[in-house]
Amino acid sequence: LAKTTQPISMDSYEGQEVNITCSHNNIATNDYITWYQQFPSQGPRFIIQGYKTKVTNEVASLFIPADRKSSTLSLPRVSLSDTAVYYCLVALAGYQKVTFGIGTKLQVIP
Amino acid sequence: NAGVTQTPKFRVLKTGQSMTLLCAQDMNHEYMYWYRQDPGMGLRLIHYSVGEGTTAKGEVPDGYNVSRLKKQNFLLGLESAAPSQTSVYFCASTRSGESYEQYFGPGTRLTVT
Numbered sequence: 001l002a003k004t005t006q007p008i009s010m011d012s013y014e015g016q017e018v019n020i021t022c023s024h025n026n027i028a029t030n031d032y033i034t035w036y037q038q039f040p041s042q043g044p045r046f047i048i049q050g051y052k053t054k055v056t057n058e059v060a061s062l063f064i065p066a067d068r069k070s071s072t073l074s075l076p077r078v079s080l081s082d083t084a085v086y087y088c089l090v091a092l093a094g095y096q097k098v099t100f101g102i103g104t105k106l107q108v109i110p
Numbered sequence: 111n112a113g114v115t116q117t118p119k120f121r122v123l124k125t126g127q128s129m130t131l132l133c134a135q136d137m138n139h140e141y142m143y144w145y146r147q148d149p150g151m152g153l154r155l156i157h158y159s160v161g162e163g164t165t166a167k168g169e170v171p172d173g174y175n176v177s178r179l180k181k182q183n184f185l186l187g188l189e190s191a192a193p194s195q196t197s198v199y200f201c202a203s204t205r206s207g208e209s210y211e212q213y214f215g216p217g218t219r220l221t222v223t
Contacts, residue, residue: 034210043114043200043214046152080188091207099169100145100153 001069003028009105018075020104025069033064033071038103044104046089048073075106083108112136114215116201123191131186131218133201140205142184143168143212144176146197153200159184160207191222205210 005023012018032045032051036044048055052063061074066083075082087103115135117132133142140161145153155168175187175194184203188195201215 032210036212041217043202043217044212045214046211049210091210093206093210099155102150102152 004044004090004101006088006101006104009104009107011107012078013109015077015080018078018082018106020075020086020088020106021040021070021072022073023070024071024088024090027068027090028092030092031090033062033068034089034091034098035062035073035088036061038085038087044100047086055097078106078108079110080108114203114213114216116199116203116215119216120219124223125192125204127191128187128189129191129220130219131199131201133184133186133215134182135201135213136182136211137180137203137205138181139203139208140176140181141209143202143204144174144177144184144186145200145202146170146195147200147217148197150185156181156186156199159222165221177206191220193222196222 012057032049034049035045035047038044048060048062050064052064055062060072063072085105087100091098114135143158144156147153151175154170156170156174157165157168157176159165162178162181165176179183202212204212
């Protein structure tokens with residue numbers, strides 16, 4: 001299983017762009033990269049998924065360099081409601097035997 | 111669609127008691143999962159199921175049993191609860207083995223005294 005490393009916490013002011021980088025040096029050829037968001041007292045929620053280059057949806061962008069050993073989740077113009085824990089996962093489809101790490105706790109400041 | 115629901119939301123058990131947590135999904139998903147979340151530990155996979163009638167062990171299966179008698183339900187059982195099983199339990203589902211999007215339930219907070 002690919003191990004991931006991401007910052008434990010980050011602070012950002014409202015309206016700024018936030019970039020959270022995840023390292024996954026031993027990613028396998030067939031692994032995909034996914035990011036989840038978790039608010040207090042709720043289950044995680046899928047944000048975005050990618051294999052390489054750039055993926056964008058209505059919530060975030062995901063940048064993956066050619067070597068795929070890292071990925072960066074980009075949240076444009078964050079608001080207070082984006083305060084949450086963000087998890088980076090590297091896995092095959094189906095999520096068998098996958099563990100979420102401790103994630104990155106993002107605190108958005110007014 | 112209710113999505114993924116979990117019953118109960120909260121429970122307090124005494125050491126040695128047993129209980130069953132129920133997870134239900136109405137999205138016709140094939141795969142279902144049980145995780146536990148402890149402070150500073152992230153989410154760890156307990157057991158999972160790739161279809162009705164099948165189950166498999168995850169990272170931390172000891173002390174738990176599961177059953178998937180119906181496609182929409184995934185039950186997690188604690189036969190003899192221990193204080194180390196105090197945690198928040200999350201159920202999740204995915205559409206198939208080709209899917210990367212997991213849908214999570216709201217969680218069950220279990221305290222074992």
